[in-house]
Amino acid sequence: MPSRAKIGAAAAILALFGAGALLIASEHPADYRGTVFAAGGPADAQTLMIRFGCATCHDIRGVAAPGAHVGPPLEGIRERVYLAGVLENTPSNLVRWIVDPRGINPKTAMPITGISEAQARDVAAYLYGLQ
Amino acid sequence: MSDAVIGGGLPVERPVRRRSMPEADLRDIVLGDDELHRRLERTWATPAGLLGRLSSVDHKTVGWRYMITAFVFLFLGGFNAVAMRAQLARPENKLIGPDLYNQLFTMHGTTMMFLFAVPVMQAFAVYLVPLMVGARNIAFPRLVAFSYWIYLAGGLFIWIAFLLNTGPDVGWFAYVPLSGPEYAPGKRADVWAQMITFTEVSSLAVAVATIVTVLKHRAPGMSLDRIPLFVWSMLVTSFVICFAMPAVMIASSCLIMDRLVGTHFLQSGRGWRCCPLAALVLVLRPS
Amino acid sequence: MPLAIAPLVAGCEREDRQYRADPPLLDARGAGRQYTLGERYLNNAYHLSQGKRLYASFNCRGCHFDGGGGIGPALMENRWIYGGTIADIVATIREGRPNGMPSFRGKITDEQIWEIAAYVLSMSGNVSSAAAPNRDDHMQGRPAENRQPTPPPPGDEAPKLLSP
Amino acid sequence: MVGPLVQSALDPHSPQGERLRDLIWIFTAVCGVVWLAVMIALAIAVWRRRASAAPEPSALERAAELRLTIIVGALVGMTAVTVLALTGLSYATQKRVLGRPLAAGMALLVTGHQWWWEVEYKDDEPARTFTTANEIHVPVGVPVTIRLRADDVIHSFWVPSLMGKEDLIPGRENSIRFTAARAGIYRGQCAEFCGAQHAHMALLVVAQEKPDFDAWRDGQIRSADDPNEPERQKGLAAFLAKPCVMCHAVRGTSAAARVGPDLTHVGSRMTLAAGTLPLSRGTLAAWLADPQGVKPGSQMPFVQLDPDELNAISAYLEGLK
Numbered sequence: 057m058p059s060r061a062k063i064g065a066a067a068a069i070l071a072l073f074g075a076g077a078l079l080i081a082s083e084h085p086a087d088y089r090g091t092v093f094a095a096g097g098p099a100d101a102q103t104l105m106i107r108f109g110c111a112t113c114h115d116i117r118g119v120a121a122p123g124a125h126v127g128p129p130l131e132g133i134r135e136r137v138y139l140a141g142v143l144e145n146t147p148s149n150l151v152r153w154i155v156d157p158r159g160i161n162p163k164t165a166m167p168i169t170g171i172s173e174a175q176a177r178d179v180a181a182y183l184y185g186l187q
Numbered sequence: 188m189s190d191a192v193i194g195g196g197l198p199v200e201r202p203v204r205r206r207s208m209p210e211a212d213l214r215d216i217v218l219g220d221d222e223l224h225r226r227l228e229r230t231w232a233t234p235a236g237l238l239g240r241l242s243s244v245d246h247k248t249v250g251w252r253y254m255i256t257a258f259v260f261l262f263l264g265g266f267n268a269v270a271m272r273a274q275l276a277r278p279e280n281k282l283i284g285p286d287l288y289n290q291l292f293t294m295h296g297t298t299m300m301f302l303f304a305v306p307v308m309q310a311f312a313v314y315l316v317p318l319m320v321g322a323r324n325i326a327f328p329r330l331v332a333f334s335y336w337i338y339l340a341g342g343l344f345i346w347i348a349f350l351l352n353t354g355p356d357v358g359w360f361a362y363v364p365l366s367g368p369e370y371a372p373g374k375r376a377d378v379w380a381q382m383i384t385f386t387e388v389s390s391l392a393v394a395v396a397t398i399v400t401v402l403k404h405r406a407p408g409m410s411l412d413r414i415p416l417f418v419w420s421m422l423v424t425s426f427v428i429c430f431a432m433p434a435v436m437i438a439s440s441c442l443i444m445d446r447l448v449g450t451h452f453l454q455s456g457r458g459w460r461c462c463p464l465a466a467l468v469l470v471l472r473p474s
Numbered sequence: 475m476p477l478a479i480a481p482l483v484a485g486c487e488r489e490d491r492q493y494r495a496d497p498p499l500l501d502a503r504g505a506g507r508q509y510t511l512g513e514r515y516l517n518n519a520y521h522l523s524q525g526k527r528l529y530a531s532f533n534c535r536g537c538h539f540d541g542g543g544g545i546g547p548a549l550m551e552n553r554w555i556y557g558g559t560i561a562d563i564v565a566t567i568r569e570g571r572p573n574g575m576p577s578f579r580g581k582i583t584d585e586q587i588w589e590i591a592a593y594v595l596s597m598s599g600n601v602s603s604a605a606a607p608n609r610d611d612h613m614q615g616r617p618a619e620n621r622q623p624t625p626p627p628p629g630d631e632a633p634k635l636l637s638p
Numbered sequence: 639m640v641g642p643l644v645q646s647a648l649d650p651h652s653p654q655g656e657r658l659r660d661l662i663w664i665f666t667a668v669c670g671v672v673w674l675a676v677m678i679a680l681a682i683a684v685w686r687r688r689a690s691a692a693p694e695p696s697a698l699e700r701a702a703e704l705r706l707t708i709i710v711g712a713l714v715g716m717t718a719v720t721v722l723a724l725t726g727l728s729y730a731t732q733k734r735v736l737g738r739p740l741a742a743g744m745a746l747l748v749t750g751h752q753w754w755w756e757v758e759y760k761d762d763e764p765a766r767t768f769t770t771a772n773e774i775h776v777p778v779g780v781p782v783t784i785r786l787r788a789d790d791v792i793h794s795f796w797v798p799s800l801m802g803k804e805d806l807i808p809g810r811e812n813s814i815r816f817t818a819a820r821a822g823i824y825r826g827q828c829a830e831f832c833g834a835q836h837a838h839m840a841l842l843v844v845a846q847e848k849p850d851f852d853a854w855r856d857g858q859i860r861s862a863d864d865p866n867e868p869e870r871q872k873g874l875a876a877f878l879a880k881p882c883v884m885c886h887a888v889r890g891t892s893a894a895a896r897v898g899p900d901l902t903h904v905g906s907r908m909t910l911a912a913g914t915l916p917l918s919r920g921t922l923a924a925w926l927a928d929p930q931g932v933k934p935g936s937q938m939p940f941v942q943l944d945p946d947e948l949n950a951i952s953a954y955l956e957g958l959k
Contacts, residue, residue: 077276109920112932120279122838122914124924124931158949165927165945167952169920285834285934286491352490358831364808365791365833368608369527370752373519449608494930494940531897532884583881583939 101182108169110154110179117186127166134184140164150180231323244328249335250314256335257307260342264298267291289356290375294349296359297379301386302342305428309393312421316397319418321406326399327392334392341385348378355379361442363453368446377446383439387432394425394432401425491520495585512560515592519605525593526607528586537574541597546574550597558600563591643842645825647798651845652816654735654801661731668724735802736815743781743817746774750786750793750806750828753835753936754899754912759855768858769887771899772912775844777851778818786812791833797826797843805830818845825913834935840913854906861890862902862958873954876947881939888958898938905958911936923952 102119105111111121115129136145142161143149154176157166171179218226233243243249271291274283283291317325325331348354355375357366366376401414401422414422441452492514515521529535537546547555556566567587570577578587596606650656747758757774761767776782786795788806795814796803799822804814818824828839846854865871877883878892885898893901904910907917911933915921926948929938943951 107916107921108918109915109922109924112915112921112924113927120277122279122932123281124928126924126927126931163945165923165948167919167923167949169918169923171920285837289831289834356834362792362830365831369523370791370833372523372607374604446608491935493934494928497940497942580879581881581884583941586939 101178104171104175104179105182108171108175109167110169113166116183130183131186133186140166147180147184150183151176154179242332244324244332246313246317246325246328246331249328249332250310250312253306253310253313253335253338256339256342257303257310260298260302261307263346264295264303267295267298271295286356289358290349290352290354293355293358293379294345297345297355297382298342300359301383302338302345305386305390306338308421308424309390309397312397312425313393316400316418316421317404319415320401320404320409322400322404325396326404327396330392331396334389334396337385337392338389341382341389344385345378345382348374353378361439363442363445366442367453368449371446377443380439380443380446384436384443387436387439390428391432391436394428397421397425398429490518512564512588512592515588516560516595516601517605518592519607521589522592522596522601522605523607524586525589525591525596528582528590529593532578532582532590534590541594549594552598552600558595560588560591560595563594564588567591643823643825644799645797645827650799651820651822651824652800652818654816655799657731657735658802661728664727665724668720672720743783744776746782746784748774748784748786748795748806750788750790750795750832750839752790752833753828753839753933755795755839755841756789756899759858766859768889768902769900770858770903770907772840772909773842773844773907775846775851775854776818777848778821778845780848781815781817783813783815786814792830793828793832793839794830795826796829797824797841799824800826800843803829818843821845821847823908827913835933838912838914838933838936840909842908842913844908857906857959858903862888864890865954865957867953867957869950870954870957872946873950873952876943876951877954880943880947880951881941882951885937901955901958903958905956911938917956919952919956922955923948926952 105116105119106121110116111119113124113126115123115131117131133139133150134145139145139149139153140157140161143153151173153160155171155173156168157164158168231245233240233245233248270283271288274280274288313325313331317323345354353374355361355378357371357376357379361376361379364370366379401418402411405411405414438453441450444450445453515525537544538549541550542548543550552558554562556562556571564587566575567582567590568577568579568584570579582590592601593607595601599606644651647655647662648659650659745760747760749756749758755772756769757771758769759767774784784795786804786806787810788808790808792808793806794803795806797816800818801814801816804812806812822845824843824845826841826843828836830836832839865874874891877888883893883895885895886901887894887896889900889902905917909915910917910921910925911929914933915925925932925938926941926943928940929936930940
């Protein structure tokens with residue numbers, strides 16, 4: 057018969073595993089598969105960044121997308137001084153850049169994705185929210 | 188009758204054999220009980236030293252080793268499962284790449300089926316069946332010891348390969364043509380097929396030993412309808428193994444021949460075609 | 475023991491699958507400047523087997539067949555008109571050669587050219603045998619006997635179709 | 639975009655799927671009852687005390703022995719009947735779902751590749767056949783027969799809300815039938831492990847009303863329009879000059895290879911790279927810029943493009959509606 061201590065230890069280990077699993081599952085980023093095709097589905101910043109391909113080139117926390125190594129990660133964008141090396145870092149400039157990057161810097165590889173200005177504002181707000 | 192002293196070993200056949208032997212000797216019925224005991228002790232004792240202990244043929248030792256090894260592999264397979272679950276905890280997780288993930292789940296399936304499920308059942312058979320039918324040891328003890336070592340070799344082989352990033356990545360059922368030479372480059376699928384051959388040889392040997400133990404080494408008076416239910420189940424399972432595993436072995440051998448020697452058992456000619464032998468691989472089909 | 479471990483470690487590198495070369499690396503390999511980078515392709519089972527697939531896809535077979543040559547020179551032997559290093563072969567594929575070899579510059583990506591060149595070298599046994607891909611089924615001049623259509627037995631009017 | 643994605647065998651949208659769902663629930667119920675009975679019997683056996691601590695070996699009693707024999711025999715008989723009944727049910731369902739070829743309706747040919755789906759719409763009139771990829775449109779209420787082939791390894795075609803699985807085996811041809819009962823978008827997935835990117839081998843089945851479907855089909859039969867805007871014209875020129883044409887086809891241009899997906903109307907599809915990405919100009923550019931980063935191991939190679947070419951080609955492809 058196993059002793060109480062052993063049973064306690066086993067329970068503690070199980071609890072630890074459970075807590076770890078909860079921790080992993082709690083930060084559950086948006087999954088695009090169920091949402092991007094939905095008519096009238098959520099149009100939050102995360103879904104927008106998947107639909108317009110932002111998250112495919114850039115590493116953006118909280119957005120689940122296959123990660124290509126094309127653009128820089130967008131962590132801590134609000135601490136930066138210049139955007140893309142050409143613009144002062146202000147919210148309106150970020151929105152301008154997201155909507156029409158090639159209008160600002162014709163040499164950039166960042167495409168004009170067809171995102172509207174209102175949507176770009178949502179995306180910019182999300183990006184500035186990232187610490 | 189002095190056979191009782193010898194224990195359940197070989198008492199039944201004795202009168203027949205005695206008739207065919209020359210009168211000279213080899214008969215131990217003239218020996219005293221003490222001398223008999225000493226001789227038996229010497230015959231069945233585990234030799235001294237490391238080499239001696241490793242070459243033990245006692246079914247309890249071998250069965251115990253089998254069990255421990257199988258549970259170590261269970262643990263390793265479980266570790267694979269934990270890694271996979273961690274990857275699947277979030278969509279588009281970047282913890283494990285697709286290449287390593289495929290190796291992980293192939294290793295998980297292979298380990299659980301061929302290095303745990305079959306061997307652990309046979310481990311219990313090796314340990315318990317001789318005790319339950321009242322035999323001194325399992326039939327063909329050396330063969331059983333050999334089967335343990337070859338099982339260990341197979342397990343180490345595939346796990347070392349996995350640790351060196353050469354783990355199989357074609358699924359534990361290894362269908363052709365995905366596991367064939369065209370779509371599974373490198374040595375990964377070769378390692379898998381070779382490991383299958385190792386473990387199948389081992390499980391076949393144990394199955395044969397179990398069947399012979401149950402059918403021929405029962406204690407006097409223990410008729411087949413009086414053997415414990417566990418022994419029955421092991422007997423039936425062993426027969427199943429005897430019929431099923433050779434097919435698996437042939438399939439894995441065909442696979443490795445196709446890959447290494449360029450034969451055309453499982454694929455052929457222009458345009459891949461399911462040849463009848465491919466049906467053997469379906470023995471491994473999970474669903 | 476170290477002797478036993480060494481080949482295992484070597485095997486490890488062979489199986490490393492880097493699906494995409496980093497762009498600066500790709501550029502550095504232009505026109506045979508970087509001879510040593512060829513090792514990455516020559517000893518890697520994955521790249522060799524990709525090269526084999528591409529050799530068929532881009533119809534190298536049309537002239538060189540399965541290495542035996544025909545319209546183009548043979549690739550199975552060790553005689554090279556324009557040099558037999560992987561960089562030479564890459565240059566041959568990319569830039570073309572007189573008397574028929576077309577230039578594939580801009581038609582096949584650089585990475586794929588290196589993979590094909592590595593496969594071409596494997597035909598003459600110039601790569602690690604532990605990484606080399608299998609010989610092709612297409613090497614067989616005709617289908618194996620058990621694959622050939624069954625001839626109708628004499629006197630039987632309607633031929634039976636045995637193939638599925 | 640007609641509605642949310644559906645991907646569940648328990649939420650069928652076709653008569654075939656409904657039969658399978660019924661089968662799933664019948665099996666679950668029967669097996670659940672059996673499991674419960676076994677667990678109750680086990681609990682009784684565990685909790686019931688023995689008559690005495692050291693029982694006498696039971697003497698042979700004719701009546702008791704007979705009773706036990708009858709009980710065990712009955713249980714074995716019931717087990718056999720249950721198993722046979724479930725097997726029969728399973729066969730019957732399979733026969734109803736797959737057995738009879740559908741008389742009229744639409745015929746499709748789906749070919750599995752590593753790791754995408756090629757879809758050919760067959761028609762008696764050769765000019766009305768066309769090829770697309772990773773997206774199947776069907777009219778609601780019309781029986782559809784899909785012939786299944788594989789180009790390289792074994793795949794399995796599975797759209798859970800519409801039908802059961804069917805394998806695609808190289809050198810063989812299988813077929814599967816279904817009739818979409820309601821309009822909607824149904825997600826399907828390769829269900830047989832087929833290599834590195836098995837997980838990213840999805841497809842969408844779009845069930846539309848007949849007029850919508852006919853309009854879609856007429857659009858797909860057309861060749862690609864010539865681009866009008868300067869950027870898209872540059873894109874076409876770059877597309878034709880780059881290795882793209884070695885694998886892809888755009889009807890109406892000189893690109894006519896059949897190795898990769900047909901791109902004639904790629905802009906009209908909802909997904910890119912077999913369900914890996916939603917299709918938009920941004921995702922097209924990302925996919926062109928680094929296919930091996932998005933889908934490691936896929937057959938789409940990394941092509942070096944300068945930013946202008948990248949933008950021009952993605953603009954051109956997005957405009958291929």
